[in-house]
Amino acid sequence: MNVTIVDYNSGNISSVINSFQEVAKDKVNIEVTSDLNKIKSSDKVVLPGQGSFKSCVDALKKINGLVDTLNDFAIKNKKPLLGICVGLQMFADIGYEETETKGLGWVSGKVSKIDNLNGKYKLPHIGWNQINIVRDSKIFKDIENNSHMYFVHSYEFHPEDKKVISATTDYSSKIVCSIEKENIFGTQFHPEKSDKAGLKIINNFINL
Amino acid sequence: MLKNRIIPCLDVKNGRVVKGINFVDLQDAGDPVEQAKIYSDGGADEICFLDITASNENRDTIYDVVKKTSKKCFVPLTVGGGVRSVEDINKLLNCGADKVSINTAAVQNPEVVVESSKKFGSQCIVVAIDAKKNSDKWEIFTHGGRNNTGIDAIEFSKKMVDSGAGELLITSMDRDGTQVGYDIDLMSKISSKVNIPVIASGGVGNLDHLVDGIKLGNASAVLAASIFHYGKHSVKEAKEYLDSKGIPVRI
Numbered sequence: 001m002n003v004t005i006v007d008y009n010s011g012n013i014s015s016v017i018n019s020f021q022e023v024a025k026d027k028v029n030i031e032v033t034s035d036l037n038k039i040k041s042s043d044k045v046v047l048p049g050q051g052s053f054k055s056c057v058d059a060l061k062k063i064n065g066l067v068d069t070l071n072d073f074a075i076k077n078k079k080p081l082l083g084i085c086v087g088l089q090m091f092a093d094i095g096y097e098e099t100e101t102k103g104l105g106w107v108s109g110k111v112s113k114i115d116n117l118n119g120k121y122k123l124p125h126i127g128w129n130q131i132n133i134v135r136d137s138k139i140f141k142d143i144e145n146n147s148h149m150y151f152v153h154s155y156e157f158h159p160e161d162k163k164v165i166s167a168t169t170d171y172s173s174k175i176v177c178s179i180e181k182e183n184i185f186g187t188q189f190h191p192e193k194s195d196k197a198g199l200k201i202i203n204n205f206i207n208l
Numbered sequence: 209m210l211k212n213r214i215i216p217c218l219d220v221k222n223g224r225v226v227k228g229i230n231f232v233d234l235q236d237a238g239d240p241v242e243q244a245k246i247y248s249d250g251g252a253d254e255i256c257f258l259d260i261t262a263s264n265e266n267r268d269t270i271y272d273v274v275k276k277t278s279k280k281c282f283v284p285l286t287v288g289g290g291v292r293s294v295e296d297i298n299k300l301l302n303c304g305a306d307k308v309s310i311n312t313a314a315v316q317n318p319e320v321v322v323e324s325s326k327k328f329g330s331q332c333i334v335v336a337i338d339a340k341k342n343s344d345k346w347e348i349f350t351h352g353g354r355n356n357t358g359i360d361a362i363e364f365s366k367k368m369v370d371s372g373a374g375e376l377l378i379t380s381m382d383r384d385g386t387q388v389g390y391d392i393d394l395m396s397k398i399s400s401k402v403n404i405p406v407i408a409s410g411g412v413g414n415l416d417h418l419v420d421g422i423k424l425g426n427a428s429a430v431l432a433a434s435i436f437h438y439g440k441h442s443v444k445e446a447k448e449y450l451d452s453k454g455i456p457v458r459i
Contacts (some may be wrong), residue, residue: 011301011328011329011332012301012302012305012306012328012332014278014301014302014303014304015278015282015304015306018278018279018282018304019282021279022279022282050328050329050331050332051327051328051329052329116403119403122403122404122405122428123403123404124330124331124374124404124405125210126331126374126375126405126428127210127211127212127213127253127405127428127429128210128211128213128253128458129209129210129211130209148211148458150283150284151210152331152374153331154330170209171210192282193282193283193284193306194282194283195248195282195283196282198282199282
């Protein structure tokens with residue numbers, strides 16, 4: 001099996017690579033590439049993302065044909081795809097970081113700044129927070145409710161259809177931190193930095 | 209609920225740990241990778257490496273250490289010490305650091321903070337501030353505490369937030385190495401003036417100091433080095449103690 005981590009210059013992805021390699025060992029081949037043919041032929045795709053919504057969308061678009069290839073992979077061919085952090089946020093129709101930017105439109109909704117209640121809560125939301133699993137998700141197999149995950153973000157995803165939400169986390173409000181829509185998965189937290197529970201989620205995705 | 213973090217810090221010189229945990233079962237007490245792994249297995253919320261390598265020819269040793277550590281530890285890794293430029297930050301991130309802390313360069317050339325936070329995102333830019341009390345204010349020292357800049361630490365903290373810092377690591381020069389506790393006044397003043405997380409550092413001698421750093425200093429995270437060295441306290445003990453005092457921690 002081939003799992004491809006999309007390398008589209010979205011910031012630092014070495015931790016994502018390390019964690020997938022740790023979980024995959026020799027059983028699964030982990031590719032790190034922006035090569036369209038390799039993405040097309042892979043079994044699963046991971047879409048990381050660091051920095052702003054706009055910078056990530058811009059970086060995706062900069063690679064000719066990448067957005068179309070990802071659309072074919074996730075929407076047309078319905079193959080498993082995992083978005084992490086801004087990778088998840090880009091599933092939305094629109095994001096408001098820096099400036100209004102169109103997303104991939106895979107999961108209807110918008111990405112806006114976390115309301116920190118007039119400065120009562122610090123932003124970014126950095127550190128370990130517990131997840132409330134609100135619905136079964138294949139990537140949560142053997143993950144206990146209230147497990148700790150590592151977060152670092154200032155923007156949050158508001159999906160239109162609440163049924164896609166698989167977990168939330170409590171900060172200034174209930175923040176959507178995991179979604180599952182058919183073959184599309186996303187986590188706002190960083191499984192690659194979330195110790196054993198995070199590696200378990202990666203393992204679950206690889207074993208889908 | 210967001211948890212307060214405990215961050216053990218390891219001083220690394222020429223690729224070796226200077227002061228470290230002195231556990232009997234350690235294969236190589238000077239190996240930073242092995243020590244970091246012990247901390248992360250013990251529940252450390254983050255690992256911090258401070259590179260104190262003095263000579264330029266050995267500066268590359270830290271990259272190798274970061275590379276190896278990031279393949280074994282799956283909690284955030286912050287690396288600081290001698291970070292001068294956007295290129296230095298890029299190299300550390302590519303080696304597997306999750307955050308880079310910038311000290312002297314942030315004072316001498318704040319553009320480094322502006323540029324790097326734009327390029328890599330604020331989430332990975334930690335500005336480390338070494339401050340020392342001078343009558344009614346705190347002044348910033350650079351170059352590992354050797355140079356007094358006269359710059360007001362609180363004003364500078366606000367400036368760094370505007371420049372794009374994601375977190376501030378505040379070390380009290382008066383307390384560092386004394387084991388008498390954090391400079392609570394300094395921590396709480398800065399924490400109340402900025403809206404990004406503050407990491408308290410400098411002076412921890414016992415577990416109550418960690419509690420004070422969070423409860424009185426309003427720090428989001430507490431960094432300590434020596435209490436975790438030589439097995440005086442484990443990270444697990446520290447977390448259990450904080451938990452018993454009603455502080456939310458990841459256990």
